[in-house]
Amino acid sequence: MDSEGSFATKSIHAGSKPRVNHSMVCPIFQSATYEQPSLDQRYEDIKYLRLNNSPTHEHLDAKIGQLENGTALVLSSGMAAITTSLLALCSSGDHILMQDPCYGASTVFATHDLTRFGMDVTFFNSFDVQSIDEVLSLLRPSTRVIYVESIANPLTRIPNMPVIIEAAKLFGERHGTRIITMIDNTFATPYNFRPLDCGIDVVLHSGTKYLNGHSDICAGVVVVRDKSLMEKIQTMATHLGPCLDPNSCFLLDRGLKTLPLRIQQHNDNALRLAQFLESHQSVARVNYPGLESHKDHARALSLFTPHQSHHGKVTDGTANGTDGHGSSVGCGGMLSFELASASLEAAGRFVYALQVATMAPSLGSVETLVTIPARSSHAGLSAEERQRAGVSESLIRVSVGLEGIEDLIEDFQTALKQV
Numbered sequence: 068m069d070s071e072g073s074f075a076t077k078s079i080h081a082g083s084k085p086r087v088n089h090s091m092v093c094p095i096f097q098s099a100t101y102e103q104p105s106l107d108q109r110y111e112d113i114k115y116l117r118l119n120n121s122p123t124h125e126h127l128d129a130k131i132g133q134l135e136n137g138t139a140l141v142l143s144s145g146m147a148a149i150t151t152s153l154l155a156l157c158s159s160g161d162h163i164l165m166q167d168p169c170y171g172a173s174t175v176f177a178t179h180d181l182t183r184f185g186m187d188v189t190f191f192n193s194f195d196v197q198s199i200d201e202v203l204s205l206l207r208p209s210t211r212v213i214y215v216e217s218i219a220n221p222l223t224r225i226p227n228m229p230v231i232i233e234a235a236k237l238f239g240e241r242h243g244t245r246i247i248t249m250i251d252n253t254f255a256t257p258y259n260f261r262p263l264d265c266g267i268d269v270v271l272h273s274g275t276k277y278l279n280g281h282s283d284i285c286a287g288v289v290v291v292r293d294k295s296l297m298e299k300i301q302t303m304a305t306h307l308g309p310c311l312d313p314n315s316c317f318l319l320d321r322g323l324k325t326l327p328l329r330i331q332q333h334n335d336n337a338l339r340l341a342q343f344l345e346s347h348q349s350v351a352r353v354n355y356p357g358l359e360s361h362k363d364h365a366r367a368l369s370l371f372t373p374h375q376s377h378h379g380k381v382t383d384g385t386a387n388g389t390d391g392h393g394s395s396v397g398c399g400g401m402l403s404f405e406l407a408s409a410s411l412e413a414a415g416r417f418v419y420a421l422q423v424a425t426m427a428p429s430l431g432s433v434e435t436l437v438t439i440p441a442r443s444s445h446a447g448l449s450a451e452e453r454q455r456a457g458v459s460e461s462l463i464r465v466s467v468g469l470e471g472i473e474d475l476i477e478d479f480q481t482a483l484k485q486v
């Protein structure tokens with residue numbers, strides 16, 4: 068099983084052959100070191116746990132590579148994937164153009180750490196840029212990386228990727244340089260969006276989230292097509308040492324086997340919950356790219372992958388998210404909404420009235436989790452900065468899980484009576 072087969076088939080079988088001792092499940096190779104077979108063994112073939120190259124790692128790399136249509140490397144966390152890649156590909160004097168907003172730790176790493184190492188970081192509104200010229204005006208001969216997220220937290224905006232990719236290419240040609248485009252694809256997952264196919268150079272994931280899907284490991288992934296980029300990232304990983312524990316490799320592989328089933332249900336549940344919330348009088352605004360009211364709805368339809376729903380037909384209400392050929396376009400499991408009574412107290416009463424969903428950070432797992440960004444991911448910002456980022460006091464973020472959608476809707480309906 069190589070690069071053939073559907074996404075579902077690859078999720079189960081990719082990377083599994085030859086099977087170790089005919090085992091249907093890739094064993095956990097816990098060994099930190101491996102016998103050296105001869106004096107002639109090449110340096111690159113040395114096996115050692117820090118190098119992320121046990122058979123368990125290689126199996127997982129092969130599978131994720133096939134799901135994202137590239138070459139993958141698993142690491143110990145999403146932040147390990149992000150920081151290792153940026154440190155590997157950027158040097159002192161380089162300029163990094165970064166989406167605003169990005170995941171908090173990525174932004175702080177860029178502004179606090181990369182700048183300490185002599186890099187310059189500027190931010191841009193990747194969602195509302197309309198033209199290649201607009202992006203070109205933000206680039207410099209020293210620009211090394213443009214960094215975006217496929218669905219941004221917490222307003223679920225989607226960057227104008229075609230324009231950004233084209234500008235990076237054009238600028239590089241004009242100036243004899245190379246601008247590397249990097250994307251954090253954690254929220255979308257390769258089931259809904261495969262950035263390498265659109266011309267993005269480096270794809271990053273927090274494998275802690277949807278790829279594993281069960282809130283029981285911390286993992287990260289880097290995927291590229293250009294092997295020269297992977298060599299640099301692999302070398303940096305060897306130096307920094309963020310290796311993924313073999314037990315976590317096993318759990319991540321097990322999670323991946325159900326990735327398409329899970330994400331299809333996340334897509335379906337999130338759309339249904341978003342539609343319910345949008346029609347509720349206590350809700351002022353819902354942010355979900357599958358809704359026609361979302362600013363980037365058309366972009367989601369043009370970039371994301373169309374699927375048949377679980378039931379072999381378009382699910383209730385997915386008319387909002389169809390691609391025009393009867394398939395629904397998956398927009399993932401993340402949404403956020405604002406209460407009509409725009410106060411933190413009301414948001415607090417709501418989240419603690421929920422019985423099925425739980426107030427907890429993180430996302431991408433089978434259980435529904437809610438957070439209030441003003442008191443979690445964006446708590447470190449001033450009120451003014453939060454307002455600029457569009458994060459109100461009553462904004463509630465939901466990682467929609469896989470519970471029965473009727474139970475979730477009833478839970479939200481009951482809790483909304485508390486506001």
Ligand SMILES: Cc1ncc(COP(=O)(O)O)c(C=O)c1O
Binds near residue numbers: 285
């Ligand atoms: C979009 C995104 N990227 C990266 C990360 C970091 O992942 P990890 O916690 O696995 O390091 C997170 C964590 O929440 C995230 O939401």
